[in-house]
Amino acid sequence: MLTDESPTPTESGAAAPAVRFDQVVKRYGDNTVLDHLDLEVGRGERVTLIGPSGSGKTTILRLLMTLERVTEGVVHVDGEPFSHMPGRGGRLVPADERHLRARRRRIGMVFQHFNLFPNMKVLDNVTEAPVHVLGMDRDEAAERARGLLELVGLADKQDAHPTRLSGGQQQRVAIARALAMRPDILLLDEVTSALDPELVAGVLDVLRDIAHGTDITLLCVTHEMGFARDVSDRVLMFDGGRVVESGPPERIFGSPEHGRTREFLGAVL
Amino acid sequence: MWSWETAREGLPLILHGFGITLLATVFGSLLAVVLGLGIAVLRRTPSRWVTLPLRAAVEFVRSTPVMIQLFAVWVLVPGLDPLVIGIAVLGVHYATYTSEVYRAGIDAVPKGQWEAAVALSLPPVRTWFAVVLPQALRKIVPALGNYVISMFKETPFLSVITVNEMVHEANRFGSDHFAYLEAFTLAALVFLVASCPTSILMRKLEKRLAH
Ligand SMILES: Nc1ncnc2c1ncn2[C@@H]1O[C@H](COP(=O)(O)OP(=O)(O)OP(=O)(O)O)[C@@H](O)[C@H]1O
Ligand SMILES: [Mg+2]
Numbered sequence: 167m168l169t170d171e172s173p174t175p176t177e178s179g180a181a182a183p184a185v186r187f188d189q190v191v192k193r194y195g196d197n198t199v200l201d202h203l204d205l206e207v208g209r210g211e212r213v214t215l216i217g218p219s220g221s222g223k224t225t226i227l228r229l230l231m232t233l234e235r236v237t238e239g240v241v242h243v244d245g246e247p248f249s250h251m252p253g254r255g256g257r258l259v260p261a262d263e264r265h266l267r268a269r270r271r272r273i274g275m276v277f278q279h280f281n282l283f284p285n286m287k288v289l290d291n292v293t294e295a296p297v298h299v300l301g302m303d304r305d306e307a308a309e310r311a312r313g314l315l316e317l318v319g320l321a322d323k324q325d326a327h328p329t330r331l332s333g334g335q336q337q338r339v340a341i342a343r344a345l346a347m348r349p350d351i352l353l354l355d356e357v358t359s360a361l362d363p364e365l366v367a368g369v370l371d372v373l374r375d376i377a378h379g380t381d382i383t384l385l386c387v388t389h390e391m392g393f394a395r396d397v398s399d400r401v402l403m404f405d406g407g408r409v410v411e412s413g414p415p416e417r418i419f420g421s422p423e424h425g426r427t428r429e430f431l432g433a434v435l
Numbered sequence: 436m437w438s439w440e441t442a443r444e445g446l447p448l449i450l451h452g453f454g455i456t457l458l459a460t461v462f463g464s465l466l467a468v469v470l471g472l473g474i475a476v477l478r479r480t481p482s483r484w485v486t487l488p489l490r491a492a493v494e495f496v497r498s499t500p501v502m503i504q505l506f507a508v509w510v511l512v513p514g515l516d517p518l519v520i521g522i523a524v525l526g527v528h529y530a531t532y533t534s535e536v537y538r539a540g541i542d543a544v545p546k547g548q549w550e551a552a553v554a555l556s557l558p559p560v561r562t563w564f565a566v567v568l569p570q571a572l573r574k575i576v577p578a579l580g581n582y583v584i585s586m587f588k589e590t591p592f593l594s595v596i597t598v599n600e601m602v603h604e605a606n607r608f609g610s611d612h613f614a615y616l617e618a619f620t621l622a623a624l625v626f627l628v629a630s631c632p633t634s635i636l637m638r639k640l641e642k643r644l645a646h
Contacts, residue, residue: 267556283570294561
């Protein structure tokens with residue numbers, strides 16, 4: 167039933183995928199975290215990454231956010247090279263800061279530990295990037311920020327300092343802050359795992375609303391299997407730097423084919 | 436023998452010297468605070484062509500006595516007002532220390548703050564001035580303040596390059612009137628009186644920034 171409602175962007179044919187990893191390798195010293203990974207995420211698709219600790223889920227999001235650089239291979243966004251750019255003679259060379267800066271604003275990220283700016287009020291956290299990156303007029307940015315804070319249920323906290331908020335509230339501000347840049351692609355890295363259990367539901371509700379109310383492309387890493395089932399079109403199971411299994415949530419959670427997936431789900435469910 | 440008469444006579448001269456001392460401290464500190472920040476930021480650039488020479492220069496300035504630096508510049512750059520030389524040398528010397536303070540403060544800003552700035556595509560100027568430095572500064576103001584006070588207490592070195600700061604003037608008055616006791620007692624008192632409000636001010640500033 168869920169799959170019927172969900173967009174199936176791969177069917178739209180000509181449109182390039184939102185994200186494409188082409189034979190991506192990521193090594194830290196001798197530790198190969200991603201091993202010639204191929205991965206595609208369609209426009210508007212919601213993909214959840216699951217897998218044991220250390221399997222490279224965060225690394226994938228960090229590569230996309232340009233917080234890390236690939237060791238080999240190329241990351242494409244909207245059909246253009248992102249981690250690389252055309253160099254002399256048309257060969258792809260690692261992207262410079264300018265290339266990244268021009269493209270990275272299509273992507274937003276919400277972190278496990280919120281990373282709000284503690285020296286700014288809640289509203290300023292949300293308006294900072296629209297004003298200073300998009301060049302939006304201050305009043306307009308504030309107006310939109312108030313709208314986003316309302317969306318995440320924090321309209322009354324706009325003048326608060328982030329440190330005065332609960333973890334769940336901070337994370338909802340962080341979501342509003344990321345959305346304020348109107349990213350095409352939103353990366354969520356275990357956004358509820360630093361929260362007290364009673365605060366998790368509030369954050370997940372906000373994310374469900376966003377997933378159902380927008381056509382944003384979502385890549386999320388989560389241990390909340392119920393949430394993954396609700397929002398994802400596709401679940402990817404990672405292990406040892408590779409995708410071991412992928413498919414719609416019903417199938418992955420209902421009848422996993424791979425032994426590693428069964429083992430992993432057995433441990434977390 | 437202590438003479439109130441002589442003390443009263445010497446006071447204006449010593450106070451004038453104190454004005455020069457203050458001038459040197461204020462401008463020397465400004466230079467140290469601004470230049471130190473510049474050094475700290477430049478030292479974080481990825482280019483070794485910038486960081487290595489900078490590190491060498493900082494190491495060099497820090498490992499030679501400020502007195503010798505004063506003399507050297509005074510001799511090598513003739514014709515410049517000694518007070519200007521004094522401010523420049525003190526400022527640069529202390530910038531090598533304040534740059535370390537800034538560096539520690541900047542390093543103490545969590546990595547997640549930089550990452551959030553990248554995730555929001557903030558330009559470097561905003562990342563530094565709106566995110567990192569405001570968080571770094573509140574932790575380092577006390578340490579910066581201590582260097583300002585140290586510099587204040589080192590201004591008597593300026594007398595070796597003929598700057599008529601307070602100790603220089605006290606010395607002159609002392610020898611002219613055979614009244615070293617009065618002259619240096621007054622100078623010491625002025626230092627004492629001046630450092631009390633400074634310390635109180637510093638503590639207030641610290642408290643305000645702590646919240
Ligand atoms: N900066 C780094 N330097 C060295 N090794 C790193 C670095 N970042 C990650 N790694 C290593 O890369 C591997 C994958 O890490 P990653 O954080 O992507 O895993 P994960 O799947 O997100 O795990 P978890 O579920 O614990 O968050 C781990 O072995 C980790 O130790
Ligand atoms: Mg992780």
